[in-house]
Amino acid sequence: KQxxxxxxxxxxxxxxxxxxxxCSFTDSAIYNLQWFRQDPGKGLTSLLLIQSSQREQTSGxxxxxxxxxxxxSTLYIAASQPGDSATYLCAVxxxxxxxxxxxxxxxxxx
Amino acid sequence: GAVVSQHPxxxxxxxxxxxxxxxxxxxxxxxxxxxxxxxxxxxxxLMATSNEGSKATYEQGVEKDKFLINHASLTLSTxxxxxxxxxxxxxxxCSAGGTAHNQPQHxxxxxxxxxx
Numbered sequence: 001k002q003x004x005x006x007x008x009x010x011x012x013x014x015x016x017x018x019x020x021x022x023c024s025f026t027d028s029a030i031y032n033l034q035w036f037r038q039d040p041g042k043g044l045t046s047l048l049l050i051q052s053s054q055r056e057q058t059s060g061x062x063x064x065x066x067x068x069x070x071x072x073s074t075l076y077i078a079a080s081q082p083g084d085s086a087t088y089l090c091a092v093x094x095x096x097x098x099x100x101x102x103x104x105x106x107x108x109x110x
Numbered sequence: 111g112a113v114v115s116q117h118p119x120x121x122x123x124x125x126x127x128x129x130x131x132x133x134x135x136x137x138x139x140x141x142x143x144x145x146x147x148x149x150x151x152x153x154x155x156l157m158a159t160s161n162e163g164s165k166a167t168y169e170q171g172v173e174k175d176k177f178l179i180n181h182a183s184l185t186l187s188t189x190x191x192x193x194x195x196x197x198x199x200x201x202x203x204c205s206a207g208g209t210a211h212n213q214p215q216h217x218x219x220x221x222x223x224x225x226x
Contacts, residue, residue, distance in 0.1 A: 034215075041201075041220075041222060042219055042220065043116070043203055043219035044154075044205075044217040049214050089154070091154075097159060098144075098154075098156070098205075098215060099156075100155075102151075102153040103153060
């Protein structure tokens with residue numbers, strides 16, 4: 001059974017810092033990995049999707065990497081801003097629908 | 111981009127009431143939609159897979175008679191929480207996208223259900 005773990009559970013950083021969020025999964029037989037953002041009481045916004053054949057994806061200040069063999073992904077956020085404050089969820093897709101981690105709650109302090 | 115609309119965004123009702131939540135794909139057709147539940151500070155847990163024109167597939171531990179799913183068209187799936195009780199209070203989110211698991215999913219904004 002696929003399990004997804006995200007570390008840390010919460011993170012607080014001053015504005016302008018670069019930061020890394022971690023995601024690990026137990027079954028490397030995945031089709032893709034997605035990173036989502038969730039604001040309090042809201043739905044999910046897809047940030048980046050990495051297919052299993054890819055190593056990384058970039059969108060603006062966000063860069064996600066994938067090491068399928070070791071079951072790890074990282075989300076790098078450059079020059080963080082207060083507007084980046086949210087919960088970031090990692091999810092993997094394999095032979096089952098998406099399996100989510102519990103998320104990392106990020107606070108960027110102005 | 112693909113848009114999924116979920117309605118209502120918030121429901122507060124008395125115990126014993128049945129509540130219907132709608133999930134619509136606005137600019138694409140979805141033969142498959144997914145329903146998730148999220149408890150505070152927890153991750154999203156898949157409840158069921160909604161299949162257009164056929165019965166939904168429920169995850170282990172999810173009561174199909176409690177959570178009725180209807181996917182009557184290619185753009186609409188509904189989740190009805192029957193005879194809701196306080197323990198059913200949660201955040202319910204739907205998603206739609208490709209039928210294959212390697213295709214990205216697009217999520218609705220969720221429904222906050224509070225049963226008094």
